Amino acid sequence: QVQLQESGPGLVKPSQTLSLTCTVSGGSITTGFWSWIRQPPGKGLEWIGYIIYSGSTYYSPSLRSRTSISRDTSKNQFTLQLSSVTPEDTAVYYCAFARVDRYFEDPWGQGTQVTVSS
16 A cells, blocks of 8 residues: 655745655555645645656646646655745645546545745
């Protein structure tokens, strides 16, 4: 079973870049689809983007201009960078795995709270 664990700073200042890492065990990031998803307080889940088995990346149109997802296959990790953050980017951020597209499998990562505030 694939296990995922998010890590990164819990507090980011406005206009800075948010950077999170997802460490994967029980499976290789060279197979499948590896997503970042977030949930702002009081709102629903929002898919941010994914990096797929080939290393190609796909992003939500609404976040594409500020998002970059990359990977380190030697560490079996993938990373989210979201630039020029504002308080509206405050959310719990999750990483998740799917064998195909966004048909996510359980379990996801436990989630990590990121607050954007000065």
